[in-house]
Amino acid sequence: MAFALTPEREREVEELLSHYPNRRAALIPVLWVCQRQHGWISPEVIDWVARRLELSTAVVKGVVTFYTMFFEEPVGEHVIWVCRTLSCDLRGAKAIQEHLEEKLGCKAGHTSKDGKFTLLKAECLAACGQAPMVQIDDDYFENLTLAKLDGIIERFRGEAS
Amino acid sequence: MSDEFQPLLTSRYGIEGSHTLAVAEKHGAYRTARRALTMMSPEQIKEEVKKASLRGRGGAGFPAGVKWGFLNPKEGEEVYLVVNGDESEPGTFKDRTIMNQDPHRLIEGILITCWAIGAHTAYIYVRGELKHSIDSLDAALAEARTKGYVGDRPFGKPHPIHIWTHSGAGAYICGEETALLNSLEGRRGEPRLKPPFPAVKGAFGMPTIVNNVETISAVPDIVELGGERWCSLSRLAPTDGGVRLYGISGHVKKPGIYEAPVGITMRELIYDYGGGMLHDDHPLKAVIPGGSSTPVLRPDWTVDAPNEDHPLHAWHGKSELDVPMGVDTYRALGTMLGTCCATVMDDTVNMVEACRNLMRFYRHESCGQCTPCREGGAWLVDVLDGLLSGRGKVDDVNMLVDIANNMMGNTICAFGEGTAMPLLGFVQRFADEFVEVAKRGLPLDVRHDESTRALVKGGVAA
Ligand SMILES: Cc1cc2nc3c(=O)[nH]c(=O)nc-3n(C[C@H](O)[C@H](O)[C@H](O)COP(=O)(O)O)c2cc1C
Ligand code: FES
Numbered sequence: 095m096a097f098a099l100t101p102e103r104e105r106e107v108e109e110l111l112s113h114y115p116n117r118r119a120a121l122i123p124v125l126w127v128c129q130r131q132h133g134w135i136s137p138e139v140i141d142w143v144a145r146r147l148e149l150s151t152a153v154v155k156g157v158v159t160f161y162t163m164f165f166e167e168p169v170g171e172h173v174i175w176v177c178r179t180l181s182c183d184l185r186g187a188k189a190i191q192e193h194l195e196e197k198l199g200c201k202a203g204h205t206s207k208d209g210k211f212t213l214l215k216a217e218c219l220a221a222c223g224q225a226p227m228v229q230i231d232d233d234y235f236e237n238l239t240l241a242k243l244d245g246i247i248e249r250f251r252g253e254a255s
Numbered sequence: 256m257s258d259e260f261q262p263l264l265t266s267r268y269g270i271e272g273s274h275t276l277a278v279a280e281k282h283g284a285y286r287t288a289r290r291a292l293t294m295m296s297p298e299q300i301k302e303e304v305k306k307a308s309l310r311g312r313g314g315a316g317f318p319a320g321v322k323w324g325f326l327n328p329k330e331g332e333e334v335y336l337v338v339n340g341d342e343s344e345p346g347t348f349k350d351r352t353i354m355n356q357d358p359h360r361l362i363e364g365i366l367i368t369c370w371a372i373g374a375h376t377a378y379i380y381v382r383g384e385l386k387h388s389i390d391s392l393d394a395a396l397a398e399a400r401t402k403g404y405v406g407d408r409p410f411g412k413p414h415p416i417h418i419w420t421h422s423g424a425g426a427y428i429c430g431e432e433t434a435l436l437n438s439l440e441g442r443r444g445e446p447r448l449k450p451p452f453p454a455v456k457g458a459f460g461m462p463t464i465v466n467n468v469e470t471i472s473a474v475p476d477i478v479e480l481g482g483e484r485w486c487s488l489s490r491l492a493p494t495d496g497g498v499r500l501y502g503i504s505g506h507v508k509k510p511g512i513y514e515a516p517v518g519i520t521m522r523e524l525i526y527d528y529g530g531g532m533l534h535d536d537h538p539l540k541a542v543i544p545g546g547s548s549t550p551v552l553r554p555d556w557t558v559d560a561p562n563e564d565h566p567l568h569a570w571h572g573k574s575e576l577d578v579p580m581g582v583d584t585y586r587a588l589g590t591m592l593g594t595c596c597a598t599v600m601d602d603t604v605n606m607v608e609a610c611r612n613l614m615r616f617y618r619h620e621s622c623g624q625c626t627p628c629r630e631g632g633a634w635l636v637d638v639l640d641g642l643l644s645g646r647g648k649v650d651d652v653n654m655l656v657d658i659a660n661n662m663m664g665n666t667i668c669a670f671g672e673g674t675a676m677p678l679l680g681f682v683q684r685f686a687d688e689f690v691e692v693a694k695r696g697l698p699l700d701v702r703h704d705e706s707t708r709a710l711v712k713g714g715v716a717a
Contacts, residue, residue: 113419115459121441122424126383147441160443160622161424163383175384179345180547180612181504181598186704186711217427217616218345218547219384222504222598223511226711232386239711 181222306482313467316582490518502596545593548673550680645696
């Protein structure tokens with residue numbers, strides 16, 4: 095199916111283009127706008143962005159593959175990033191990851207069966223003083239304990255989808 | 256900790272609504288920018304920043320005033336300011352506090368800096384994960400535009416200044432300034448060869464100053480107090496001036512960000528600011544001083560500087576923890592101050608395991624352009640995996656050193672050194688432990704969250 099942005103998001107793109115001296119510089123911000131609408135960067139999104147910014151699809155794809163936050167395949171409704179770098183690991187991040195794997199029934203790198211959560215390992219997320227922590231979508235959850243984590247996951251599970 | 260310390264960078268932290276223009280302005284924001292743009296010449300401002308000995312807060316500690324002096328735009332060239340808010344060095348979490356709690360301080364610093372260096376456009380590059388920081392800056396910028404502080408005539412001055420945030424999308428290397436510029440231009444975040452340096456050919460091929468978020472946020476205080484006075488707040492004045500943000504994480508009671516004069520000691524940071532070791536019965540074993548790329552220190556190692564000419568002679572025979580934390584003092588100590596955010600490890604942590612954790616980070620984050628970095632990083636992890644699983648031999652420790660030495664100086668950017676230096680630091684300062692692990696491996700149930708697992712599992716907030 096061909097991809098297109100909603101009129102509102104198209105206005106966002108217009109605004110972004112005005113920030114830079116050339117169109118290409120808007121590439122990463124525009125990819126973000128697309129991913130926020132579509133959930134991931136599908137081949138159709140790449141085609142659309144390439145046409146919109148007058149770039150080759152190879153250039154767009156090269157950028158998409160470089161950055162870990164652009165999803166090259168569909169992900170769950172929510173994406174959970176568990177920070178496993180040193181400061182978090184020193185404060186129990188491994189237990190956090192293991193607990194999530196058990197609770198969601200999937201290993202890191204995978205999506206739960208109900209499609210609700212994708213669990214991913216992350217490198218240092220600049221919250222080391224509030225370790226251990228996870229990022230869920232755009233939000234940080236810090237100074238975690240397993241009990242706190244249970245509450246957070248239940249809240250996400252309980253919301254209407 | 257001195258009682259009379261007056262916070263500058265963090266003076267508005269904790270005030271209800273400090274991220275809004277109204278509250279920030281009530282507490283002093285934009286007063287200095289107004290004065291600087293209406294009553295000071297760019298030369299006067301640059302002079303104050305030079306006198307301040309403001310050492311870059313992004314990791315390398317280069318004097319900001321000197322960097323600004325490299326600008327020499329040719330006829331028709333536009334100058335850019337690019338603010339580095341990538342904040343990706345493991346252990347580092349300081350710039351985020353400015354962007355979230357006092358975005359107007361950064362904007363004020365950008366306005367003054369743009370006027371001083373003759374820039375009309377500034378980009379704040381923020382790592383993509385920090386969506387809240389980007390939103391906080393965007394909201395603050397919208398307010399500042401409405402007020403006319405950011406726009407065609409800031410404070411009535413016919414010197415347009417436009418400021419935009421630019422989101423990254425997950426890549427540590429984009430903190431390196433030339434990779435950042437590529438990312439800003441819509442490219443893969445691969446570092447560029449230097450020279451040309453950004454001050455000559457940076458963003459969009461134009462002369463560009465890249466400075467860290469905290470560096471630029473210090474500019475209003477420098478202009479307000481005067482460079483000399485600001486500089487003298489440091490214990491290491493006049494070569495390393497002012498105050499800065501210190502971070503502390505890992506096995507301490509009070510992890511967090513603290514503002515203090517430049518030149519406090521690691522001992523003060525850990526035991527005064529950080530509240531001391533997390534468990535009183537688990538003493539300090541090692542501390543990474545300023546982000547994962549800076550070689551580890553150990554409290555039972557002493558400074559060896561018998562020669563009177565040695566910059567650290569005054570600390571000869573004292574613990575490494577007692578050397579003041581400064582760009583030059585730490586270099587003389589054989590490590591680096593880096594981002595000034597320390598990671599503290601108690602005696603439950605195995606150093607080979609800690610080292611592997613960080614080497615996995617570098618393996619994951621190498622941009623892959625240079626063979627020594629791409630292959631070397633992966634190889635280091637392989638060898639460490641071998642050692643820890645008991646498949647290693649003592650000679651593998653020498654191989655680690657060999658691989659690291661072959662990365663040093665052989666890559667386009669400093670990522671290679673940033674990987675090799677901490678590896679060498681771990682092996683040098685904990686050689687016995689590496690040899691022991693090489694002989695025996697490490698039992699699988701030994702993990703480096705030994706001393707906190709119970710806190711996390713027990714449901715007690717650590
Ligand atoms: C691998 C690597 C990662 C870096 N990451 C950051 C970063 O996250 N934030 C930052 O401000 N500087 C980072 N730097 C340093 C920048 O290249 C540059 O020196 C700095 O932004 C200059 O600003 P300053 O002089 O104000 O410190 C990094 C450097 C390297 C080699
Ligand atoms: S190590 Fe987890 S946020 Fe830095």
